[in-house]
Amino acid sequence: MIDPAIVGKRITSSTDFTVNQDAITRFCQAIGERDDSIAPPTFSFTFIIAAFEETLKGSGVDWSRMVHGDQRFEIREPIKAGDRLSISSTVESVRSAAGNELVTVRADIEREGQEIIHAWSTLVVRG
Amino acid sequence: MKLTLGEVLPTRTFTIDRSALKAYADASGDQNPIHQDESFAKSVGLPNVIAHGMLTMALGGTYLADFFGGSSKIRKFGARFTKPVVVAEDVPAKVEFSGAITAIESGIVTVELTARHGDQKVLGMAKAEITID
Numbered sequence: 348m349i350d351p352a353i354v355g356k357r358i359t360s361s362t363d364f365t366v367n368q369d370a371i372t373r374f375c376q377a378i379g380e381r382d383d384s385i386a387p388p389t390f391s392f393t394f395i396i397a398a399f400e401e402t403l404k405g406s407g408v409d410w411s412r413m414v415h416g417d418q419r420f421e422i423r424e425p426i427k428a429g430d431r432l433s434i435s436s437t438v439e440s441v442r443s444a445a446g447n448e449l450v451t452v453r454a455d456i457e458r459e460g461q462e463i464i465h466a467w468s469t470l471v472v473r474g
Numbered sequence: 475m476k477l478t479l480g481e482v483l484p485t486r487t488f489t490i491d492r493s494a495l496k497a498y499a500d501a502s503g504d505q506n507p508i509h510q511d512e513s514f515a516k517s518v519g520l521p522n523v524i525a526h527g528m529l530t531m532a533l534g535g536t537y538l539a540d541f542f543g544g545s546s547k548i549r550k551f552g553a554r555f556t557k558p559v560v561v562a563e564d565v566p567a568k569v570e571f572s573g574a575i576t577a578i579e580s581g582i583v584t585v586e587l588t589a590r591h592g593d594q595k596v597l598g599m600a601k602a603e604i605t606i607d
Contacts, residue, residue, distance in 0.1 A: 370501075377501035378532040379488060380539060387539070388548045389532045393502045415527045417599070419552030425545065467552075 349441045349448050349472065353406040359435040360398055368428035386426035391464050392418065395454045398436045399468060402452060406438075409472055416449060416469035424463040426456075433457045439467070446474035475543070475606045477583055483541055483573035488533045490525050490559060491566035498529040512563065522562050527555035530569060530596055534587050537571040538602055542583075547605045549582065554598035559591050567591055581606055 366386065374390050375383040400410070426432070439451045449471050456464040495509050504526055507514040515523045531553050539545035561567045570590045577584035587600035 373497075373501040374532075377494070377497040378529065378536050380536045380545060382539070382544060385546050387532060387545045388535045388551045389528060392528055393504075396504070415555050417552065417554040418528065418531060419550070421550050422548065 349407050349450055351441050353403070353438050353450075354441055355438060356402060356406075357435060357437040358398070358402045360401075360433055363431045363433045364394070366426055366428055366430045366432060371426075371428055384427070388420055388422055388425070389418075390426060391420070391454070391456055391466055392468075394432075394434065395436070395456075395466055395468070398434045398454060399452045399470070402436045402438060403450065403470075406450075408450065408470070412473045414471050414473060416471040417467075418469075419467045421465045422463070424458070424461075426458075426463070430458050448472040448474065477575055477578060477606065479575060479578055481575045483575075483585070485570055485572045486537050486540075487568050487570045488537075489566045489568055490529065490533075490561055492523070492561060492563060494566075495523065495525060495529070495561060498526055498532075502526065502528065504528070520558065520560075522560050524558035525561055525567060527558075530555075530559055530589060531600075533569065534571055534589055534597065534600060535602075538573065538585060538587070538604060541573070542604045542606065548602055549605055550601075550603035552602075553587070553589075553600035555596075556598040557591070557594045557596045559596050569596065578606075 371386045372383045435455045437453045451469045454466045572588045573585045585602045589597040
């Protein structure tokens with residue numbers, strides 16, 4: 348069972364990190380995108396998921412039964428190579444449906460103090 | 475870019491084979507064995523290896539970016555992962571994308587995206603908001 352007390356928990360990553368061109372280029376190649384001058388819209392999920400794992404640590408989430416239910420992005424500015432980013436993640440909701448447990452987590456990605464991307468994931472722990 | 479409400483975008487099919495899953499696993503860091511190891515996938519009740527949902531969604535992003543003139547135009551993008559895309563060793567999956575323009579307002583178009591693998595819709599409620607010039 349996921350502890351409902353986790354709703355509202357917010358963790359900001361302790362260190363900023365820098366996006367390198369090689370990571371963007373490899374991601375673009377893997378998804379058939381020819382333009383690697385900016386990161387594609389779903390690129391941020393590659394580091395968001397680690398932040399979510401950290402935020403949900405100790406909450407009773409069984410990762411071995413976890414599947415990705417849905418994903419949503421709002422992109423004010425795309426990520427580029429050389430960007431120094433920080434990420435905060437917040438647990439928005441925990442609920443049960445059809446015998447499964449669903450947790451929705453939001454990521455806020457900042458570049459130099461400006462929020463550039465918000466992303467929401469619903470993770471489903473199969474019952 | 476001249477677009478009309480209700481306009482249907484040309485379809486495009488992406489082929490996902492095992493090497494594509496390996497490339498996406500390496501590029502994304504998602505090395506979950508259900509996306510690469512057939513015996514593991516079957517041991518957890520799947521018919522075979524399945525594609526990363528985020529790979530299917532990302533291909534949808536590529537489809538939209540190509541049509542609308544670049545991925546920087548995509549301002550909102552969301553999808554549900556409704557059915558897994560099964561990728562057998564010798565049978566690459568062919569995922570066909572199509573889209574329809576459901577709103578045009580203040581330089582932003584809304585596209586409802588459909589992704590089909592065979593007769594199954596593999597994304598649900600897939601929608602993007604895209605800036606147009």
